[in-house]
Amino acid sequence: MAVKVFAPWDNPDEKPLIRFENVTKKFGDFVAIDNLTLDIFEREFFALLGPSGCGKTTMMRLLAGFEAPTSGKIELGGQNIVPVPPNKRAVNMMFQSYALFPHLTVWENIAFGLKREGMEKDKLNARVEQMLKLTRLERFAKRKPHQISGGQRQRVALARSLAKAPKLLLLDEPLGALDKKLREATQFELMDIQEKTGTTFVIVTHDQEEAMTVASRVAVMDEGQIIQVATPDRIYETPNSVYVADFIGDVNIVEGKAAPLEENQVRIDWAEGQPPLVCTATQPFDPGQTCYLAIRPEKVMITAERPEGADNAVQGKIHDIAYLGNISTYHVQLSNGTIIKAQSANTRRIARRSFTWEDPVWLSWTATAGVLLAR
Template identity: 75%
Template sequence: MADTVFAPWEDPNEKPLIQFVNVTKRFGDFVAIDNLTQDIFAKEFFALLGPSGCGKTTMMRMLAGFETPTEGKILIGGQDMTGIAPNKRPVNMMFQSYALFPHLSVWENIAFGLKREGKPKDQIEARVSEMLRLTRLDRFAQRKPHQISGGQRQRVALARSLAKAPKLLLLDEPLGALDAKLRQDTQFELMDIQEKTGTTFVIVTHDQEEAMTVASRVAVMDEGRIIQVATPPVIYELPNSVYVADFIGDVNIIAGAATPANDGYDVDWAEGQPSLHVKTDKSFSKGQKCFLAMRPEKVAISADEPQDVANKVRGQIIDIAYLGNLSTYHVKLADGTMMKAQLANTRRLSRRSLTWEDRVWLSWTDTAPVLLEA
């Protein structure tokens, strides 16, 4: 049988595991979560992404039962969680600090919750062994937390959280304490473990790369609201607002006014500059203010004027960011607008033709940008 794409949110017959229904959370006069409704499905790896103070941690704490909604309700598996204590919910939470017991071995840390539940000894041993295997910690079972690395401590915390087989695991900035390389490796480990266990993971992060790597869907948040929920490719390629376009990755944003023109729109953006043409399914009225958002990797840069392209503008290289595999060119256009174009560094340094202060052409297709309402 062919693999079907995992997208339960597109199936009207699928029942969500988690339902936020018109949830508002206030702390005094401050509205942390503003009338939020959102479904999360079983086996999802769901990321709450946004800047500090956007409400993502409050959402997670309400799921865990550490905070109570001011209005609205939260359901898990169809059951209203109002008044249900944190330890009575089918939920486990992994904290940023890992919160391991320093005097207990790795094995004892993982077994701790199972012992407290009074599980039989043979069941505990079997479950801990399974968790050690899953997180590749068998060799470290007898060590104390201070005798293992940060990445290994992170896996102990994960194994301990999963030992009780929760329906739902909440991860609060779980990789925040790891260095960049280890973070990357651990992201893939997390995805692997999530897939193997089939547990629903909800992760809170302000790191867009992390969210885009691990998640089945990403919810981009701002000021207590979810601005867009979609799969990582949709969030990146088809942001629904300037806020989302700007929050995820690098982007060029040009303000202008739209005029309908052959199967798309002409965008007037600067005095004395030719208009830019964009194809889109969205509707704009004549002269409506809009933003053209486009990723730097979709912009070609050349010394010679390109022919037969939908859009081209002239500018001067002001800055070059060298990122190893890529270089990002910061180009100043005639009206002072700054644009970024990205090129893969396939040639050796000495063979590259473009440098600072060069006059260049930027060009792109009419389907490269997204046209957004102002």
């Protein structure tokens, strides 16, 4: 049986749920969002990722209706929502602080919005029970927020946000207050709930691991612009710029001058006294053009002897070792001072390291292991 792949963005006939069209948002002279165009599809779990001040929260506030764009339009389900006030939009927002009512029980917190809308009692009770079940909070229905844990409060806020069945749920750094283990568990819960409800989620985060875990697609932002939008694996394996390569995960960036060879191969002259590197390029480079080779540490092999027939091999000394339990990262200093990181999996218990500080080693990788970027 063929597995149906969820990729509405690859289907030209698919209409987006949310469309940003040439949206600019200025605060005085400061441009927070710079002529941004973006489509987000129904049932997506979409992540806006970037450093503080890149414009991701402003985008979310524009969707919620707390800010209006300076120019451009925002559509939800084909309707321009810019003139629609926040409480009339089929959009709900879950805040980082959860914003629960301390004097109300979990049950009452979830029911609050539905009561305000005047939902009839039987329907309201059924809806709240459904939300408690979805977020596995049935046992805590009668407790107040201060009587439950941070992770449970987070789920109450989620249940309350989903109770009104919004078309779109906005999550602003929703897991920021949780510790690492709980955060990881909650990420999978969020994905599970999103799938069960079919609601479109847009999450704002500066945590790249979180974005890579939960999202169907990630938009990497910088200074009010979207630098790349793609699935997590494409963002990681084929970044479109040094900025994206550097922002997501660990990477070595080697700057050099390109010398095109045949069959998409490019020679990179990069440091005096170092052998040129070879890379398979997906885009054309001119002779002498500045280029950047981005290569992930896990794709660099570390050996004591020079490897036979390697496309790229450089020699250096181990300068630093980071032991992370499942992997070790070796920082290797070459004769010209460049540091290149290599990673290897610790499949056996480390009683005696194969390599230690100051050891001379060879680093090698294939021509297809890295990505050659123009900027």
